[in-house]
Amino acid sequence: MFRFQPLLFAALLIPAAGCASSSTAVAEATDAAAEAAPLSARSVMSATEGNSATGTVQFTEVDGGVRVVAIFAGLTPGEHGFHVHEKGDCSAPDGTSAGGHFNPEGHDHGLPGMAMRHAGDLGNLVADADGKASLDHVFEHLALRGDSGVVGRGLIVHASKDDGGQPTGNAGARVACGVINAGD
Numbered sequence: 001m002f003r004f005q006p007l008l009f010a011a012l013l014i015p016a017a018g019c020a021s022s023s024t025a026v027a028e029a030t031d032a033a034a035e036a037a038p039l040s041a042r043s044v045m046s047a048t049e050g051n052s053a054t055g056t057v058q059f060t061e062v063d064g065g066v067r068v069v070a071i072f073a074g075l076t077p078g079e080h081g082f083h084v085h086e087k088g089d090c091s092a093p094d095g096t097s098a099g100g101h102f103n104p105e106g107h108d109h110g111l112p113g114m115a116m117r118h119a120g121d122l123g124n125l126v127a128d129a130d131g132k133a134s135l136d137h138v139f140e141h142l143a144l145r146g147d148s149g150v151v152g153r154g155l156i157v158h159a160s161k162d163d164g165g166q167p168t169g170n171a172g173a174r175v176a177c178g179v180i181n182a183g184d
């Protein structure tokens, strides 16, 4: 009897351990599948009437936010406010059909680095002397999916610098507009 008990113990433990590790493996496989296919989105931006700015912007889910990779041409040299706006509608010649800044949480306007700001506040693009600008940045407060997701919304580049002022950064006219569409 003295030796039987440890054996019985082992017999009971082995199947229990087998079960635990297989369910963990399933969970890990599911997580891996989700990570293998992060949602991405793209916006092809066209110049508004009287302007020449064009660009392509790629959004990809990454750990801790959304990576935004943008390439622009046809800008005036210097800084240009860059925002996600409420509506994926660029039908107005001046881009105003895209509505105001995307702000699902009801914050004041701000610049990247400020904890509380519109979700759509992406700061500024900086165009060089040739009017070209690029950006590659992970925005922590941005999401692609859900109620706060930017898929289906509008993207705007402005004539002037976003200075962080209220209510929308004093960035002036809209020089390029695009719709953020899911997919590569």
Ligand SMILES: [Cu+2]
Pocket (backbone or CB within 6 Å): 081, 082, 083, 084, 085, 101, 156, 157, 158, 171
């Ligand atoms: Cu804007």
Ligand SMILES: [Zn+2]
Pocket (backbone or CB within 6 Å): 083, 101, 108, 109, 110, 118, 120, 121, 167, 168
């Ligand atoms: Zn804003």
